[in-house]
Amino acid sequence: MKKTVILLVALLLVCNLTNAEKKYGISSPDGRLTAEITVGKQLSWSLAHDGEQLMGPSPVSITLDGGEQLGPDARVRQTRRKRIDQTVPSPFWISSQVRDHCNELQLSFWGDWGITFRLYDDGLAYRFHTTRKGSLTVVSEEARFRFMEDSPAWVPYVKEGLGGDQFQTSFENEYVHVPISQINRQRLAFLPLLADAADGWRILITEADLESYPGMYLTPDGDSPNTLRGVFPRVPAAVEQGGHNMLQMFVSKREEYIAKTTGTRSFPWRVCVVTDNDASLAASDMVYRLAAPSRLEDTSWIRPGKVAWEWWNDWNISGVDFKSGVNNDTYKYYIDFASENGIEYVILDEGWAVNLKADLMQVVPEIDIPELVAYARERGVGIILWAGYHAFDRDMEEVCRHYAEMGVKGFKVDFMDRDDQQLVDFIYRAAETAARYRLMLDFHGMYKPTGLSRTWPNVLNFEGVHGLEQVKFDWSQGIDMVTYDVTVPFIRMAAGPMDYTQGAMRNAARDCFSLIYSEPMSQGTRCRQLALYVVFNSPLNMLCDSPSEYMREPESLEFIASIPTVWDETRPLNGKVGEHVTVARRSGSDWYIGGITGWDGRETTVDLSFLPDGEYEMTLFRDGANAHRKGSDYKREMRDVKSGDTLKLYLAPGGGFAVKLRKK
Known part of the structure; x- marks a missing residue:
């Protein structure tokens, strides 16, 4: 009898020890920023600067199909710590190199999964990882950001949403400056989002290395004051062609999960950039640091530069003997202007391909692309073509091969207007396919960048801008x-x-x-x-006005035409x-x-x-x-x-x- 009681007590003690809360600390290289990770009933993190709390305990988890949860009641199998201090080449960025300097804590749990935290002098990032065979279906992800008070935030709401679906949006909107408690709960906010923290500190929430996974949105957490929680679009189950000139794919039905992915992978970084100096945000490189390294060995063919652009000025030129518009005479005028002023590219925006066909092989009779490419090449100017998302996607390989052989330098791909897993997969396929044909990309109608320009340096620019x-x-x-x-x-x-x-x-x-x-x-x-x-970072930078207007303003033109678009510092x-x-x-x-x-x-x-x-x-x-x-x-x-x-x-x-x- 006594042996049985002792055994039961021992078992209870083991269970209590197993389920007891454990805390793990990590600090930034300068020691001023500290995070505490709590493993127990919930998996959560908190953040402080010089001992002053900036973020309270913020739960995180991933729910898989079948109800399995990665996070609650986790049991630590192994901890690993390391110091990272390396220099990352960044040839098409705001500096020629980026210092990646942080302390890292990796927690591995029983069940073949784990979480990694990195603490930089200017912020925190964390990501889940799994090491399982086969595939995973992610039903949902919990990402919460708990502020210490009802902090004011700069909120970019999604627009109404195509077809009433807020996950179908252009990612273009002005900012509303309101306390977290007053954020509209009926409208999602897209990233990045900036909010005040304690005593003059600000925290910018965004994400990095978003691959084969949906983008994150934020909304107030109804169960916890002063807290924002992540919301994710589910995978499309059915899409229908429509939208602007039949160039978009609308989601008409969604699955009950947010991602179906490989079982061994790292998930996107959740990022908090921390600063008490607003100006530093205008030169932040944290997303670039966290992105996957370049998948291109040779980047010598990638040439950032300025672009003479016709859509904004409505092809509105003057002092010529032809009617301006989508025709070869007009584009030769733009090419001559670019050549005379050292502007690297001319873009053919919407109108060169037959309307409503979503077929980039059907060119309007007024345009002869081989002739324009040859004319531009003789004058040291490259040609970039605009492409609607669906038209580019439906025959991507042939489109890239055909126009690369012709001498086109790249594409401006437009009207994606989503960031569910299906669309994110398209972005990576487009980057890889274009790179094989030495084509540059400018993603318009696009979600915010998450470091893709480091992973695929041929992707030079992104919209997601008002x-x-x-x-x-x-x-x-x-x-x-x-x-x-x-x-x-x-x-x-x-x-x-x-x-x-x-x-x-x-x-x-x-x-x-x-x-x-x-x-x-x-x-x-x-x-x-x-x-x-x-002020603005734009490696492929448009001159939005008409050549006729610029030529009337030679001093302004000289400044714009000569300015670099990528920088050493x-x-x-x-x-x-x-x-x-x-x-x-x-x-x-x-x-x-x-x-x-x-x-x-x-x-x-x-x-x-x-x-x-x-x-x-x-x-x-x-x-x-x-x-x-x-x-x-x-x-x-x-x-x-x-x-x-x-x-x-x-x-x-x-x-x-x-x-x-x-x-x-």
Whole structure:
């Protein structure tokens, strides 16, 4: 009898020890950021800086088919820690190399799964991994982000959703600044999302290395105050052709799971970028660090650059003896303009392929692509073709082979407007197929970047931006691009490049803007448009206005046409979300500085102490004395400066400035 009691007590003690909560700590390389991972009834993490709590215990889990849960009541089988400090080449990025420096904790659990945490000086990331044979069906994922108080957040809601499905969206919207408790629970928010944390700290939530898995959205957690939870689109069960010119695939029915995937894999990183300096977000490279390494050995054929673009200006040229439009004469005019000004590419946007056919092999009779490619090649210009998503997908291999052999340099693929697993798989197939034929890609109508440009460097740009095209459309509630411009660098741009398409030569002060589709204008000043070529990260960068307009503005054209699109070094100089931002970038020994402000005019001082010693020839574009009334008013000044000098500038309402510094 005594032996039985002792045995039962021993068994109870073992069970209690097995189920007892265990805590594991990890810190950033500088020791200031710390995370605590709790394994017990729930698997959760929390985050602190110098002992001050930034995020409370935030549960995470994955539910598989059959009801198995990875997370609750987990039993640790092994722990591994390592320090990572490596330099990652980044030839088409905001710097020529990225330092990947963090501490990593990997917990492996019984049941052939685990979770990895990384802590950087500027944030936290975690991801699940499984080591199982065969395939896995993921029914749902739990990702919660628990703030310490009812923090204000900058929220990009999805639009209404195609067919009432919020997971079918263009990922283009302005930001609403509200406390977490006031976030609309009927509308999902897409990533990245920025929120305040304790005592002046901000946390940017996004994801990285999104492959063969759906994108994450956020919504308030009804069961936990001050908490956001992840929401994921389920896998399409049936799709139907439709949408813009029959170029999209609408989901008409969804499965009961979010992903069907291989049993041995790493899942996407959930990312929290942490900062007490807004400007640092404008140069964040955390997503790039976390992305899978390049799958291309040879990237010498990938050539970023600027693109003369016709859609925004509605093919609206003047002073010629032919009718402009989708025809060879018009595109030869664009090619000549590009060649004369050192612009690397001309794009043929929508209209060159027969409408409503979703067939990129059917070209309208007014266009002769081989002739245009040959004409452009003789003048040192490359041709890029626009393609609707469904048209590109339905015969991807043949389309890429056919046009690559012709000499086309790449595609701008548009109207995906989803990020479920099926669509994410398309993105990776497109990147791989295009790379085999040495074709570059610009993904328009696209979710935010998650590091794909590191994994497949031939993918140079992404939309997922409420860009300048929005000024061409009638918005019943109005549009405020100026405020958006000083918000998006700290949020969406922190995830990666942006196909915003700046460069307007018709510039409207606050009360002078009007919507004109064929002769569109920008909000804010001319110098703001010039500054955006420095402030925004865009390796394949559009010149949105007409060649006719640029040729009437030779000083502005010279600045835009000569500016690099990828950089050796980036330094954010100052900034505050929703108010202003100034960024400096280096290419070789030349530096460029761009600054923009909101509708409040401001004085700013730029300290040139970051420059290496020596004298520099400076070209400065600043707002003119009457830029607050006439947005195109500007002054260009040229003088010599040296490291340690300061520039005192006034930015008009909606204004900006742009600087080029060439070392003497």
